[in-house]
């Protein structure tokens with residue numbers, strides 16, 4: 001009967017759903033995981049400063065991190081017999097909070113900030129020309145304690161405990177050699193990076209990630225994300241550049257804004273996420289269509305117009321951000337927002353002009369405040385037998 005059929009469906013469907021959420025994402029490959037990987041639900045991101053002055057110690061740390069990161073993405077402890085079962089007289093080699101939890105699609109992605117390329121480690125001539133110190137944008141309110149860093153590590157997983165465990169254990173391994181500069185927890189994805197993922201919503205309640213670069217867009221990835229041989233430097237070919245922006249969203253003010261105004265600011269409907277003037281989420285925005293009085297339906301300063309490739313000489317980026325709330329500000333407001341993470345091939349011609357346009361023209365700026373910033377060169381994937389960033393030290 002119908003009950004039996006429904007039951008059969010339920011038993012068939014649920015393990016598949018569970019498997020996707022719990023899956024293991026391969027750590028090694030041509031590119032690092034955590035960029036085109038289907039965006040997981042949670043993120044823990046950390047920026048670190050290197051404290052050791054020794055190049056050899058930095059190299060051995062990257063090797064130790066690689067071993068631990070590969071193990072953890074496979075659902076194992078950071079070290080064998082890590083939490084229990086090792087020498088009981090010594091501190092355990094794994095902190096233990098992910099024991100019994102599956103891999104949860106954990107990916108761990110590393111990047112190197114401009115400051116790593118000073119004269120401490122002999123890396124000065126390895127600094128990519130494109131790894132600029134990001135300019136100050138109008139209305140920036142950046143906190144140095146939430147900005148920059150020698151190294152960043154992004155951990156994404158479908159279980160927040162797994163992402164936090166990964167960062168915590170890498171930091172633990174680095175004790176004495178690196179120190180945490182800042183970190184950010186993200187509780188919900190604000191992008192989709194594959195076509196079969198549903199588009200999530202940001203803290204303004206709008207679908208975010210609709211017109212993102214997706215893993216299937218191989219031409220866009222080649223043109224807008226991956227560093228090519230001609231771009232150089234050699235050690236970064238197959239890598240990319242990560243821009244992070246901690247964007248506080250003044251949600252209490254937004255929540256007092258009418259629906260019509262919210263939709264005009266974004267340039268899309270709130271329910272369906274359709275471009276204004278269209279019916280469905282994935283309809284192409286028509287930036288020319290006019291309404292009453294010849295006024296464009298997608299306004300001249302609508303967010304999706306200003307950020308569109310049409311307005312930016314074809315520039316696109318791959319967005320992979322997360323919602324956050326970091327408690328409250330003591331003035332009755334939630335400290336909430338979007339931890340914006342984007343990957344691009346040349347931030348000078350992609351992220352920078354985009355953010356320049358948004359920071360000067362976008363009405364959304366009245367509701368947001370950029371409080372943190374980072375720029376990192378993300379090396380290519382780790383080959384069999386290799387370690388994170390090894391090309392830097394050849």
Ligand SMILES: C=CC1=C(C)c2cc3[nH]c(cc4nc(cc5[nH]c(cc1n2)c(C)c5CCC(=O)O)C(CCC(=O)O)=C4C)c(C)c3C=C
Pocket residue numbers: 202204206207208209210211212245247249266268285303304305307308309317337338340351354355358368
């Ligand atoms: C500099 C780049 C960008 C910043 C910073 C940024 C902040 C930001 N965006 C939203 C909400 C939405 N953004 C949307 C689209 C969109 N945003 C950017 C870039 C930045 N956004 C791009 C490149 C695009 C796509 C433009 C296009 O080609 O159409 C959307 C619409 C849905 C979508 O396509 O993703 C929303 C909603 C917030 C709330 C925010 C800062 C807090």
Ligand SMILES: [Fe+2]
Pocket residue numbers: 303307
């Ligand atoms: Fe946006």
